[in-house]
Amino acid sequence: MRVQTFPRAQILQEFHFQCQALAASNNRGFKQEFEDLSEVGKELTTRAGDSEANREKNRYPFILPYDHCRVRLSVQNSHPHTDYINANFVPRDFICTQGPLHNTTIDFWRMVWEQNVRIIVMVTSLREKEIVRKMFPASANA
Structure with missing residues (x-):
């Protein structure tokens, strides 16, 4: 199985676009992703x-x-x-x-x-x- 690689510039550009999209509307995307994390690990013991x-x-x-x-x-x-x-x-x-x-x-x-x-x-x-x-x-x- 061959792993596909991407140029660093393309990765950084896509990361930048993703951050811009998450930051839109007063950081609504970041807030939603943070809220989605509330269920992560609930089944693990503490x-x-x-x-x-x-x-x-x-x-x-x-x-x-x-x-x-x-x-x-x-x-x-x-x-x-x-x-x-x-x-x-x-x-x-x-x-x-x-x-x-x-x-x-x-x-x-x-x-x-x-x-x-x-x-x-x-x-x-x-x-x-x-x-x-x-x-x-x-x-x-x-």
Whole structure:
């Protein structure tokens, strides 16, 4: 079976046209695609994220990692539930996670270390509920 390939310029042009179509009418197409995602993954289990011991580690109580592909941290001092962070492997090469909470910052950096993460990309706004979030803690000299 032969795979059909397309020139890069053609792919970029079609992507540009698709984005323009989705952005038409006040981004109606993007909004519809986002709404269509609401059913994705409904049949997958999220027991670890929904457990009482881990609920406070979730930024949003309705966005939980799937059990079958969640990132598992090393267990610390034989304490159960220390392996949990709200993060999933996507497919194998990427990790998607929520921004760390004050009480999960250490877990976030432990995940970065344990998974040998080399690049971190933030794809969200720095503003949450009218609060501007800082990327890095203010220095003592600021």
